C-alpha cells in the first residue's frame with residue numbers, strides 16, 4: 001500500500017492558519033523554517049486515536065503501560081532491539097521535563113552536566129534552570145562524538161567539585177543530524193564508567209533516521225547498563241502539542257528509577273499518550289512515507305544550496321529534518337552576541353540577516369553553543385515549493401549584498 005507523502009497535504013494557506021509556534025511567531029511575509037515542528041498532516045492512526053478519545057470522553061488521567069509496549073515493539077521492528085522492558089520505564093510530561101527529573105535522581109544542585117556542542121539549545125537552559133552546571137564540550141570537526149573531549153569535560157567537572165557528573169547526549173544529534181555509531185557510544189560509555197559519570201541519552205529523533213544510517217539505542221550498548229534514555233512520538237509524529245514522553249532505565253538504573261516521585265507520572269497528557277502510542281503502534285506506513293518525503297527534501301535542499309547559496313556548506317543529516325548550514329563564508333558571525341542562555345527564538349549573525357533580508361526564519365546557530373556562531377539550522381520538513389522559495393530568497397539576499 002502506498003501512503004500519501006504527509007508533507008504534501010497541508011497547503012501554504014492551511015499552514016498560515018496554524019496557531020502553534022512555528023507559523024505563529026512571524027508575520028505572514030516570512031517563511032518559517034525554524035523550530036522543530038513539521039508541516040505535515042497527522043498519521044491517520046493518530047487522528048483516529050485523538051478523535052476516539054474526544055468522542056467517547058476518554059479524557060481522564062493516564063493509566064497503563066501501552067505507551068512503553070508500543071515503543072518496545074517499534075524498537076524491536078525498526079532497530080532490532082528487544083531489550084526495552086516496559087517495567088523499567090516511566091511516563092513523563094515531555095522529554096525535557098524527563099531529563100530534568102533524571103538529573104534530580106542522579107545529581108545534586110551544582111553538579112556538572114556535560115553536553116556536546118553544538119547541541120539542542122534547551123539543554124543549556126533546562127540544566128541551568130534545574131541548578132545544575134553545564135560543562136560544554138565540542139563535537140569533532142566532522143560532527144562526531146569525541147570521547148577525548150568528553151573525558152576532558154568530565155575531568156573539568158571533577159576538578160570543579162562535581163561529585164555526580166552526567167553526560168547528556170542527543171542521539172541522534174540535534175542540530176547536526178549525526179547518527180552515533182555503536183563503537184562511538186561504547187567508547188562514551190567506557191569514558192563515563194571510568195569517571196563515575198552517568199549517561200542520559202535523548203532519543204527523541206530516533207524514528208527519523210534515513211536509509212543511509214542505522215540508529216543504535218544507548219541502552220543496547222555494552223557498558224551503558226546504568227544509563228537512562230528518553231524517547232517520544234513528539235518529533236516523529238509531530239505531536240509536540242500533545243505532551244508525553246517515555247523515560248527508560250538500563251538494568252543497573254532500576255533502583256534510581258524507583259526513586260522517581262509518583263507525582264511525575266501525573267504530568268503527561270492521557271490524550272497525548274494515546275496519540276503517541278497510536279503513532280508507534282500503527283503509524284509505520286505513514287512514517288515510511290514521511291521519511292521518503294524528507295529524503296526527497298534533503299536531496300532537493302542539496303540542489304538548491306548548490307544553485308543559490310554555493311558559499312554555504314553542509315553535511316546532509318543522517319537523521320532529523322534539520323539541516324546544519326555553515327555560513328561562515330558569508331562573514332556574518334554571531335560571536336559578539338553569543339549568550340550561553342540563549343533561547344530557541346533568539347537571532348543573531350546569519351539567521352538575523354536571513355530574517356531581515358530574505359524574510360526566511362531559521363534557527364540561529366549561536367543558541368546551540370560553541371561552534372554554532374557561524375551556522376544556521378534549517379527545518380526542511382515542509383512542502384518542496386516552500387523550501388525552494390526560501391532558499392531562492394536566501395540566495396537573492398546574499399547576492400544583493402555582495
Ligand SMILES: Cc1ncc(COP(=O)(O)O)c(C=O)c1O
Pocket residue numbers: 036093094095096097120170174202204205232234235240244245
Ligand atoms: C533533541 C531534542 N530533545 C528534546 C526536544 C523537546 O522535546 P519535548 O517537547 O518532548 O520536551 C527536542 C525538540 O525539538 C529536541 O530536538
